[in-house]
Amino acid sequence: MSTFILGIESSCDDTSAAVINETHILSNVTANQGVHELYGGVVPELASRAHQQNIIPVINQALKHANINKNQLNAIAFTNGPGLLGSLLVGASFAKAFAAGLDIPLIETDHINAHILALFIQPKEGTIEVPEFPFLCLLISGGHTQIVLVKDYFTMEILGKTIDDAAGEAFDKSAKIMGLPYPGGPMIDKFSLLGNPDKFPFPHPSVSGLDFSFSGLKTSILYFLRDKTKEDPDFIEKNKYDLCASIQKTIIDILLKKLEKAVKQTGINRIAIAGGVSANSGLRNALLTKQIEKKWKVFFPEIEFSTDNAAMIAITGYFKYIRKEFSEQNVSPYCRKK
Ligand code: KG4
Ligand code: ZN
Numbered sequence: 001m002s003t004f005i006l007g008i009e010s011s012c013d014d015t016s017a018a019v020i021n022e023t024h025i026l027s028n029v030t031a032n033q034g035v036h037e038l039y040g041g042v043v044p045e046l047a048s049r050a051h052q053q054n055i056i057p058v059i060n061q062a063l064k065h066a067n068i069n070k071n072q073l074n075a076i077a078f079t080n081g082p083g084l085l086g087s088l089l090v091g092a093s094f095a096k097a098f099a100a101g102l103d104i105p106l107i108e109t110d111h112i113n114a115h116i117l118a119l120f121i122q123p124k125e126g127t128i129e130v131p132e133f134p135f136l137c138l139l140i141s142g143g144h145t146q147i148v149l150v151k152d153y154f155t156m157e158i159l160g161k162t163i164d165d166a167a168g169e170a171f172d173k174s175a176k177i178m179g180l181p182y183p184g185g186p187m188i189d190k191f192s193l194l195g196n197p198d199k200f201p202f203p204h205p206s207v208s209g210l211d212f213s214f215s216g217l218k219t220s221i222l223y224f225l226r227d228k229t230k231e232d233p234d235f236i237e238k239n240k241y242d243l244c245a246s247i248q249k250t251i252i253d254i255l256l257k258k259l260e261k262a263v264k265q266t267g268i269n270r271i272a273i274a275g276g277v278s279a280n281s282g283l284r285n286a287l288l289t290k291q292i293e294k295k296w297k298v299f300f301p302e303i304e305f306s307t308d309n310a311a312m313i314a315i316t317g318y319f320k321y322i323r324k325e326f327s328e329q330n331v332s333p334y335c336r337k338k
Pocket of ligand 2 (some may be wrong): 141142276307308
């Protein structure tokens, strides 16, 4: 028996559609929106317009790559929030119309929940090991930074979160200060491979419990570079690899310190990461080292399913489909977590 779910993701600046057969991915097609690069960040109005232009071709391609036709779909899942309202409305409206037209269930999903469930996506053929419940998930994206105790697919407890910037923002804002293009995370990751992570030590915040703070890092980078470029206007260009490696190391160390605390507090050593920043190669390597040193068991989503994608929406839709958790046509997107 097959259960085909179409997932649609449009919460920010990626228009994505995916088809899953139960937990096995058949296709995942994403159109990135280059238009925002000019502005150094996502411009909401432009994002909505680009989604409107991209959504039909992206869905057609996802169905084509999956080698199925629309009448074989069992349900349509879409991102209902959090995200940019105009962007969300494009995906939600399309999903509603498509589900009504095909007379199949409509399934709303939460983007953050879906980032975590990306860990359960199986390849088209074969299987990969997935985390057993309960496990700890470090959810790190452009808008969120949380340590989540995952008890079940839909039962999650936030143990700690950022009190200001998200980890992704720490990467992106640091990159912006250095004059690197948006989004800065992937470029800092790439340049870090060529630099010395101990060259420029940046301070760590002191935040209680399992919460995080990243706004101080941005300020200290800003002041540090302001002083250095006064002495030498080419300081950033000359030191860009070491700067990137040092910034990345600081962010990773801040994240890992709290993760270690969470492991101690809960006694759970199954650790997963999810969200865009989980694509970071330095973080993945640091966790693999912890796996050996601390006897953690670590789980990463495929890189393709770390940053925004519709495959994670499709799998979340599948887990809701088997529970018969369907949405009404009057479901309405939300900007912030409900
Ligand atoms: O999950 P995501 O694609 O979108 C949100 O839901 O926010 O996360 C985007 C964030 C951006 O801040 C981006 O710079 C960061 O993920 N990111 C990375 C890497 N790839 C994406 N940060 C560090 N290293 C990477 N390789
Ligand atoms: Zn995301």
